[in-house]
Amino acid sequence: MKKVMIMDTILRDAHQSHAATRMRTEQMLPVLSALDDIGYYSLEGWGGATFDSCMRFLNEDPWERLRTLRKYLVKTPIQMLLRGQNLLGYRNYADDLVEKVVEKSFENGIGVIRVFDALNDPRNLEASMKAIKKYGDMLKRTDPARGICEAAISYTSGPVYTLEYFVELAKTYESMGADNICVKDMANLLLPFDAYKLITALKKALRPETKVHVHTHNTTGTGDMVNLMAIQAGADIVDTALSPLANGTSQPATEALVATLQGTEYDTGIDLKKLIPIAAHFKKVAADLEMEGVLNPKVRQVDVNTLVYQVPGGMLSNLMNQLKKAGKEDKLQEVLAEVPNVRRDCGYPPLVTPSSQIVGTQAVMNVVMGERYKMVTKEMRDLFAGKYGRVPMPIDEEVAEKVLKGEKRITYRPADDLAPEYEKLKAELMEKGFYTQEEDVLSYASFPEVAETFFKWRKAQRQGVDHDLAASGTYPV
Numbered sequence: 288m289k290k291v292m293i294m295d296t297i298l299r300d301a302h303q304s305h306a307a308t309r310m311r312t313e314q315m316l317p318v319l320s321a322l323d324d325i326g327y328y329s330l331e332g333w334g335g336a337t338f339d340s341c342m343r344f345l346n347e348d349p350w351e352r353l354r355t356l357r358k359y360l361v362k363t364p365i366q367m368l369l370r371g372q373n374l375l376g377y378r379n380y381a382d383d384l385v386e387k388v389v390e391k392s393f394e395n396g397i398g399v400i401r402v403f404d405a406l407n408d409p410r411n412l413e414a415s416m417k418a419i420k421k422y423g424d425m426l427k428r429t430d431p432a433r434g435i436c437e438a439a440i441s442y443t444s445g446p447v448y449t450l451e452y453f454v455e456l457a458k459t460y461e462s463m464g465a466d467n468i469c470v471k472d473m474a475n476l477l478l479p480f481d482a483y484k485l486i487t488a489l490k491k492a493l494r495p496e497t498k499v500h501v502h503t504h505n506t507t508g509t510g511d512m513v514n515l516m517a518i519q520a521g522a523d524i525v526d527t528a529l530s531p532l533a534n535g536t537s538q539p540a541t542e543a544l545v546a547t548l549q550g551t552e553y554d555t556g557i558d559l560k561k562l563i564p565i566a567a568h569f570k571k572v573a574a575d576l577e578m579e580g581v582l583n584p585k586v587r588q589v590d591v592n593t594l595v596y597q598v599p600g601g602m603l604s605n606l607m608n609q610l611k612k613a614g615k616e617d618k619l620q621e622v623l624a625e626v627p628n629v630r631r632d633c634g635y636p637p638l639v640t641p642s643s644q645i646v647g648t649q650a651v652m653n654v655v656m657g658e659r660y661k662m663v664t665k666e667m668r669d670l671f672a673g674k675y676g677r678v679p680m681p682i683d684e685e686v687a688e689k690v691l692k693g694e695k696r697i698t699y700r701p702a703d704d705l706a707p708e709y710e711k712l713k714a715e716l717m718e719k720g721f722y723t724q725e726e727d728v729l730s731y732a733s734f735p736e737v738a739e740t741f742f743k744w745r746k747a748q749r750q751g752v753d754h755d756l757a758a759s760g761t762y763p764v
């Protein structure tokens with residue numbers, strides 16, 4: 288009998304999707320022990336935008352949050368999301384920082400690291416997966432449920448994204464040492480019957496011990512069906528969120544899936560009754576977040592635009608905003624027709640952040656200017672120059688010439704250009720007087736200005752200045 292496992296996203300993606308990542312540690316604390324008792328595969332609780340949001344909006348040290356979660360989550364591994372060579376931020380980091388972030392994440396309590404690259408370029412996962420194997424394998428020796436390396440495929444649609452493409456990529460990640468392969472469908476582009484075919488193909492091609500983990504959202508309303516079809520095709524783990532922060536732009540609801548699978552060959556073994564009081568707690572949290580104005584109930588609605596236009600919901604609203612600014616709202620259909628052309632020119636990158644924005648902005652420029660590639664953003668040039676990594680198909684040489692204007696193209700791994708940076712950043716932070724732990728260097732590397740403002744606040748707190756004054760953003764230091 289095959290038991291399906293669940294990762295609950297309530298402590299990370301659920302509130303990132305619904306409430307701008309603003310759930311505070313104190314709002315998690317009352318139910319952490321109860322969550323630990325459920326029998327989840329893992330609880331996603333860190334990485335992604337939580338790192339930025341902790342410091343920027345909540346005056347919390349993200350590392351301190353992780354240590355607190357670990358204190359209460361004794362049985363259930365904490366899962367995090369890592370953006371490959373971009374780590375927790377948005378630029379390419381040097382390999383020494385990649386290793387340090389992985390080492391410190393495990394050391395502070397992470398059990399499973401899900402790592403992905405927006406372009407699905409395996410070279411961009413080389414350094415992080417090597418580090419995850421190095422520190423993860425040490426952790427596994429004392430605790431086999433922790434130290435897990437989960438490599439994620441950024442799911443997208445388009446002519447090159449065939450079953451063969453995904454299977455080859457998954458096998459590459461498996462050969463690089465992945466324990467789990469995740470299909471990461473951040474925009475809910477994956478359709479239920481495609482999910483069935485994809486997961487069937489992956490399960491057939493991968494080693495029996497490699498777990499297949501499915502991550503989708505319910506933005507377009509297909510999320511529950513995607514999960515159910517994936518499970519029938521043999522998916523080992525699927526992602527859901529407890530109902531108060533589920534559905535819409537977040538994951539499908541945990542309770543609904545647990546009930547659906549109960550008594551079947553896919554039974555999760557989770558006791559539905561145990562979820563009720565935890566959900567009741569998060570219902571109050573969601574209401575508080577709505578009162579604060581960070582949760583707009585609209586995020587719970589079904590948005591069918593992605594199904595119609597084949598672009599992620601976030602990308603579509605960006606396109607509409609850009610056209611509105613240019614006073615060309617009537618050009619939406621032209622822009623939507625231009626998106627696949629631009630995508631073909633630059634080698635069919637997946638339509639996920641950041642390439643979705645880069646391609647979308649270019650499509651708008653091409654239409655608004657009335658001439659293709661008359662204007663090009665720096666990001667588009669970098670994409671053509673290979674600075675984000677390798678795209679799945681060859682780029683259009685004629686367009687490349689127009690875009691790059693003689694700029695050099697690189698074909699090697701982008702991070703090969705970067706000199707070690709940890710010691711330099713550490714010295715900088717010490718000189719500023721904010722260094723208290725090695726982890727501070729990693730916070731500072733990820734979001735320099737945000738981290739510095741947070742460190743100032745923290746220092747003011749520790750020196751015992753007036754709390755309200757410190758909280759108001761005034762720093763008498």
Ligand SMILES: [Mn+2]
Pocket residue numbers: 300472473502503504
């Ligand atoms: Mn997600």
